[in-house]
Amino acid sequence: MRTDLTFDAPLLELNTFGIQAKARMLLTYDSETALCERLAAIRRQYGNLPMLHIGCGSNLLFLGDYPGIILKSAIKGIRLLSETQDEVLVEVGAGEVCDDFIAYAIQQGWFGMENLSLIPGQVGAAAVQNIGAYGVEVCDVIHEVKGISLEDGSTHLWKRDECGYGYRQSIFKAELRGKYAITYVTFRLSKHFQPKLQYGGLVKAIEERKSLSNSPVSEGWGGSENTLSAMLLRQVIIDIRRAKLPDPKEQGNAGSFFKNPIVTKEKADQLLADYPTMPHYPAGEGKVKLAAGWLIEQAGWKGKSLGPAAVHDRQALVLVNKGGATGADIQKLCEAIRKDVAERFGTLLEPEVNLVNNS
Numbered sequence: 002m003r004t005d006l007t008f009d010a011p012l013l014e015l016n017t018f019g020i021q022a023k024a025r026m027l028l029t030y031d032s033e034t035a036l037c038e039r040l041a042a043i044r045r046q047y048g049n050l051p052m053l054h055i056g057c058g059s060n061l062l063f064l065g066d067y068p069g070i071i072l073k074s075a076i077k078g079i080r081l082l083s084e085t086q087d088e089v090l091v092e093v094g095a096g097e098v099c100d101d102f103i104a105y106a107i108q109q110g111w112f113g114m115e116n117l118s119l120i121p122g123q124v125g126a127a128a129v130q131n132i133g134a135y136g137v138e139v140c141d142v143i144h145e146v147k148g149i150s151l152e153d154g155s156t157h158l159w160k161r162d163e164c165g166y167g168y169r170q171s172i173f174k175a176e177l178r179g180k181y182a183i184t185y186v187t188f189r190l191s192k193h194f195q196p197k198l199q200y201g202g203l204v205k206a207i208e209e210r211k212s213l214s215n216s217p218v219s220e221g222w223g224g225s226e227n228t229l230s231a232m233l234l235r236q237v238i239i240d241i242r243r244a245k246l247p248d249p250k251e252q253g254n255a256g257s258f259f260k261n262p263i264v265t266k267e268k269a270d271q272l273l274a275d276y277p278t279m280p281h282y283p284a285g286e287g288k289v290k291l292a293a294g295w296l297i298e299q300a301g302w303k304g305k306s307l308g309p310a311a312v313h314d315r316q317a318l319v320l321v322n323k324g325g326a327t328g329a330d331i332q333k334l335c336e337a338i339r340k341d342v343a344e345r346f347g348t349l350l351e352p353e354v355n356l357v358n359n360s
């Protein structure tokens with residue numbers, strides 16, 4: 002049982018935007034007991050300070066120094082809880098890197114998360130954010146989420162249906178925001194591989210990969226979809242993502258900065274009358290999802306800079322730190338884009354990235 006408390010902690014390595022900021026305290030912990038005991042001790046000494054739980058900082062924008070305690074989980078472990086002929090229940094420590102778990106699960110023959118390969122971040126954050134890609138959301142495979150109250154140290158378990166999951170949304174980002182540390186996530190994974198290939202040009206990419214007879218991941222490919230291995234699908238997704246998205250180690254970013262807006266069908270029809278080629282997708286009864294990247298690109302922002310903050314030149318949904326940007330620089334660009342898109346299309350973009358205030 003270990004905790005590590007650092008005062009005046011630099012956050013540069015703890016956020017993928019590469020923002021230079023500091024936290025008054027940074028507390029890492031490797032067990033639920035360690036978290037509760039150390040927090041109680043800190044409270045006795047310093048009183049109630051603001052608290053923010055982070056993972057790998059890949060969906061955060063620090064707008065300045067953080068005046069309170071930043072918590073970071075180092076709870077590890079992957080535990081098989083139960084198994085039937087068809088599925089497994091596996092409990093994973095919130096501090097595990099989500100992509101490492103996906104790779105491990107595939108090796109074990111546990112399927113369902115392949116399409117989420119290479120999304121940065123920890124398992125706990127994945128359950129908070131309801132991460133999604135290529136037609137899969139993590140809530141599809143979540144069975145249960147466990148958390149510790151940051152107020153009184155009590156334990157709480159939420160079944161999947163109690164987590165308020167929606168598009169990049171959960172109860173932990175809404176009414177419970179900042180109230181709990183997620184400590185474990187239990188996944189329900191299938192023992193039967195059922196590839197989901199309908200999104201993002203996956204079929205074409207896999208066909209191309211198949212034709213590379215000496216490709217290391219074409220092993221096991223038998224010519225029909227049934228024999229498509231999960232490992233191959235994972236590798237194809239990793240390759241597409243690497244080609245499409247800037248690597249935060251080279252250029253600071255937090256992935257998609259904005260959520261794709263969901264509008265009424267009437268609103269979408271109005272826009273389609275003016276922009277017949279506008280991408281749009283059904284999003285439930287009377288609702289339509291628009292592509293935020295397309296709106297930003299149409300508004301002329303792709304590749305544009307505002308000081309040291311810029312819109313990526315290949316992916317308009319991604320804002321980047323060209324070097325030395327502050328959180329305020331990125332926020333300024335974010336607001337300029339929102340205003341422009343709202344004026345042109347009558348649609349207000351909402352940031353997907355969590356903006357962290359310095360108060």
Ligand SMILES: Cc1cc2nc3c(=O)[nH]c(=O)nc-3n(C[C@H](O)[C@H](O)[C@H](O)COP(=O)(O)OP(=O)(O)OC[C@H]3O[C@@H](n4cnc5c(N)ncnc54)[C@H](O)[C@@H]3O)c2cc1C
Nearest residue numbers: 055056057058059060121122123125126132133183255256
């Ligand atoms: C290059 C790149 C590509 C990306 N692609 C995708 C994508 O395809 N799909 C997608 O959905 N996302 C994507 N993202 C966003 C990001 O990877 C996810 O949001 C991820 O879940 C963030 O994980 P993290 O550990 O970095 O969490 P952080 O960014 O540190 O935190 C995210 C949120 O979770 C909360 N939190 C974190 N851990 C805990 C915990 N243990 N207990 C309580 N609250 C917690 C934080 O307070 C914060 O609100 C991408 C990001 C980058 C940089």
